[in-house]
Amino acid sequence: MDEARKPHPLVDGTEPNLLEDTFAYDLPPLIHLDAPAVEYIDGKPVQFDLPAVRNRDICITDTTFRDGQQARPPYTIDQMVRIYDLLSKIGGPGGVVRQTEFFLYTKNDRETLDRCRALGHRFPECTGWIRAVKGDFRLVKEAGLAESGMLTSCSDYHIFRKLKFPSRRACMDSYCEVVAAALDAGVRPRCHLEDVTRADIDGFVLPFVDRLMEMGRSVPEALTPKVRLCDTMGFGVSYPGARLPRSIPKLIYKLNRECGVPSERLEWHGHNDFHKVHVNGATAWLYGCNALNTTLFGFGERTGNPPLEGAVFEYIAIKGGLCGIDTTAVTELADYMRSIGLPIPDNYPFVGKNFNTTSAGIHAGGLRQDERIYNIFDTTRLLGRPPRVAITDKTGVDGVAHWVNEFFGLKGDRRIGKIKCHKLARWVIDQYEVQGRLTAISDEELQAKTRELMPEYWRRYTAG
Amino acid sequence: MATIEERVKAVTARVLNVDPAEIKPEHYFAVDLGAESVQSVELVASFEEEFGIEMEEEEALAVETVGGAVEFITRICRRQGVQIEE
Numbered sequence: 001m002d003e004a005r006k007p008h009p010l011v012d013g014t015e016p017n018l019l020e021d022t023f024a025y026d027l028p029p030l031i032h033l034d035a036p037a038v039e040y041i042d043g044k045p046v047q048f049d050l051p052a053v054r055n056r057d058i059c060i061t062d063t064t065f066r067d068g069q070q071a072r073p074p075y076t077i078d079q080m081v082r083i084y085d086l087l088s089k090i091g092g093p094g095g096v097v098r099q100t101e102f103f104l105y106t107k108n109d110r111e112t113l114d115r116c117r118a119l120g121h122r123f124p125e126c127t128g129w130i131r132a133v134k135g136d137f138r139l140v141k142e143a144g145l146a147e148s149g150m151l152t153s154c155s156d157y158h159i160f161r162k163l164k165f166p167s168r169r170a171c172m173d174s175y176c177e178v179v180a181a182a183l184d185a186g187v188r189p190r191c192h193l194e195d196v197t198r199a200d201i202d203g204f205v206l207p208f209v210d211r212l213m214e215m216g217r218s219v220p221e222a223l224t225p226k227v228r229l230c231d232t233m234g235f236g237v238s239y240p241g242a243r244l245p246r247s248i249p250k251l252i253y254k255l256n257r258e259c260g261v262p263s264e265r266l267e268w269h270g271h272n273d274f275h276k277v278h279v280n281g282a283t284a285w286l287y288g289c290n291a292l293n294t295t296l297f298g299f300g301e302r303t304g305n306p307p308l309e310g311a312v313f314e315y316i317a318i319k320g321g322l323c324g325i326d327t328t329a330v331t332e333l334a335d336y337m338r339s340i341g342l343p344i345p346d347n348y349p350f351v352g353k354n355f356n357t358t359s360a361g362i363h364a365g366g367l368r369q370d371e372r373i374y375n376i377f378d379t380t381r382l383l384g385r386p387p388r389v390a391i392t393d394k395t396g397v398d399g400v401a402h403w404v405n406e407f408f409g410l411k412g413d414r415r416i417g418k419i420k421c422h423k424l425a426r427w428v429i430d431q432y433e434v435q436g437r438l439t440a441i442s443d444e445e446l447q448a449k450t451r452e453l454m455p456e457y458w459r460r461y462t463a464g
Numbered sequence: 465m466a467t468i469e470e471r472v473k474a475v476t477a478r479v480l481n482v483d484p485a486e487i488k489p490e491h492y493f494a495v496d497l498g499a500e501s502v503q504s505v506e507l508v509a510s511f512e513e514e515f516g517i518e519m520e521e522e523e524a525l526a527v528e529t530v531g532g533a534v535e536f537i538t539r540i541c542r543r544q545g546v547q548i549e550e
Contacts, residue, residue: 397505417521422509425502 018372028377031317033286039240039249046253050286053318056263058285060311061293062087062100063269065112066129066149067305068295069103072342079340080112081119083296086333088121090308092324095123096315097308098291101149104128104139113143127190132174134181147188149228150178154205155195168204176211183219190226192269197235201244201254209259226265227255228293231280234273234303238283248280249287256288267291272303281306282314296333297344297351309333309350327382350383359390359399359440391441393432397425404450407443408461416457423453467549468541469534475510476530479503489531497530511537517544 023029033054036047064087065080075083084100091097102116103109117126128148130136140148152175153163165171175191182189191212199205209227216224229251237246244250248268255261268284268291270277281292298307309330316322334344334351346353356379366373375387386406389399401418410416418425427449431437451458466474469489477484480497493499499507508524511517511533517540527536541548 397502418505419509419512419519419521419524422502422505426506429502 023372023377025372025378026381027321028313028317028382030320031314033318037240037249037286039247039253041250041253048249048253048287053286054320056290058290058292058315058318059098060091060096060308060315061098061267061291062124062295062308063129063293063300063305064100064295064308066101066103067269067300070301071299071304074108075340077108077112077115081115082336083333084116084124085119085121086329086336087124087296087308088119089326089329090312090333091123092322092326093122094324095125096312096323096325097124099127099147100124101127101129104130104136104143104145104148110143113145132178134178137178137181137185137187140182140187141185145187146222147190147226148182149190149192150182151194152191152208153194154208155199156204157198158195159204172204172208172211175208176215179212179215179225183215183223186223188223188226190228190267192228192230194230195232196229196251197231197245198233199245201251205245206254206259209255209261213260224265226267227261228267228269228291229255229284229289231268231270234271234276234280236270236280237276238280248283252284252288263288263290265290267293268306269293270306271301272298272305277304277306278310278314281311282318285314285318297337297342297348299342307349313350328384331383331385354388354390356385357388357390359392359394391428391446393429393437395428397421400425400428403446404454404457407447407450408457410461420454420457424449427453468538469530471514472511472530472534472537475514476507476533479507479510487530489529489534491530492528493530493533494528507533515541515546515548517541517546 021030022032033050035051036049038045038047040046064083065075069075087097087100102113104113113126125147126145128140128143128145130140130148130150132150132152137148153159159165159168159171163171165174179189179191193199193205196205212225212227235246236248236251238248240249242250244254252266256263256266266289268281268289270280277298281294285292292306292311294308294311295305296308298304298310312325312327312330316325316327330350338344344352347355349355356375358374371387380386388406389395389402391399391403397418401416401421404421404424405415408416424446428441431441473484473487476482476487476493476497480493480499480503482497487497491497493504493507504525508519508521511524512519515537517537519540524536527533538548
């Protein structure tokens with residue numbers, strides 16, 4: 001490895017450099033991509049123009065009603081219509097949340113689809129999901145959908161062990177018959193390459209995709225097949241130098257540049273079995289898939305899918321602006337999901353009860369001085385969730401003072417100093433040191449004690 | 465009337481639960497007298513109450529010794545027109 005040592009003199013200063021071109025606070029931290037990435041593929045260096053992602057029409061697609069429902073009892077029709085409405089609100093008029101897919105097999109499936117479309121939203125566009133069975137296209141046609149996903153499993157685990165095809169050729173012919181049926185029916189097929197990160201890429205995946213591209217040459221652009229890369233078991237990795245079939249950059253290169261599938265017809269669908277789901281999805285965006293398939297709060301089969309709300313914030317970070325996205329609808333959706341019984345862990349990013357709550361006194365002290373010190377971005381503005389302090393034995397006087405000011409809604413010079421909060425802080429500490437308490441103190445308890453121990457402030461800042 | 469130093473020592477002894485006779489001007493509140501974080505705040509609040517003054521929080525909490533507190537409070541009392549026995 002080349003010697004890269006060089007001196008690094010201190011750049012002294014008396015004013016902080018808060019790096020606000022990246023950490024603007026009123027937006028999520030931005031991701032500045034300055035240079036191409038290089039990957040060695042088949043022994044040759046290949047450049048990927050990562051900065052170009054800013055100008056590409058990347059988007060989020062949703063499978064909350066399909067993969068998301070495979071991991072839970074079914075939603076009611078009313079619930080799905082409400083969720084669809086909020087998905088539209090998040091994605092905004094530009095359709096950052098571009099599509100969502102529906103099962104079409106039952107009467108309820110079809111009624112849900114009809115009611116969602118009756119809302120009149122342009123986005124997310126409703127698409128279908130069917131098995132790779134010719135007869136199923138009747139359902140897509142009857143539903144009047146322009147596009148449907150179809151399962152085209154591509155690893156030998158599926159081809160031979162699950163689907164029991166006698167050969168790869170028989171499998172490919174079967175899939176292509178269904179694709180042809182879709183094209184005949186005027187429905188754009190979206191081929192879901194299930195288990196692609198465990199497939200024989202050269203032996204099956206690329207020949208199949210070549211054939212799809214060939215079939216697409218004789219149909220109008222609006223019908224040309226799309227390809228969804230399904231990392232069914234979460235085996236995909238983003239690391240440079242990783243081998244196929246696990247390398248996401250190499251998979252995308254093969255399909256995008258060798259087979260010629262344009263980025264706008266490539267989509268990534270991941271699973272979280274190895275905790276890589278979000279970064280793998282973002283990697284797919286950077287290396288050439290325009291669509292990232294997600295579910296709300298990552299809820300999906302087994303360990304789940306790329307979380308839609310994570311993709312929303314990644315999108316903003318990459319694009320450098322909100323692009324019509326309504327991030328507060330993420331909180332609205334989380335509240336709604338909780339209300340219908342979907343559990344969201346307290347520490348879950350962006351929407352968990354405690355995602356921006358600190359209980360360490362030293363962090364609370366930082367929050368009290370400047371909330372940016374321990375808050376990821378302006379969560380009050382973007383999510384309607386001010387940073388909070390959980391009151392425990394670790395909270396300290398700073399944390400109690402922060403809680404009091406948040407409770408009274410006091411900002412800037414109006415904030416109450418910690419000296420004025422000392423009786424409340426003493427009560428909190430005694431709960432643990434004298435009373436031997438082992439649980440956190442609830443907001444309700446603290447409110448009652450604030451009223452008792454800080455009566456002048458209570459009178460001044462509350463109606464009571 | 466007790467002097468400022470006597471009153472500071474009396475408040476310190478009460479808040480930190482130590483013998484006032486053992487408190488010396490050079491003693492550090494935290495290191496020598498064992499003041500924890502919340503007690504430092506309680507000390508400042510108790511000094512304000514004892515002397516009928518308002519202290520700037522960061523400045524007051526930056527005072528580390530008993531003698532330093534006597535000087536600081538003397539200055540604040542003069543500035544705020546509070547009668548004291550020096």
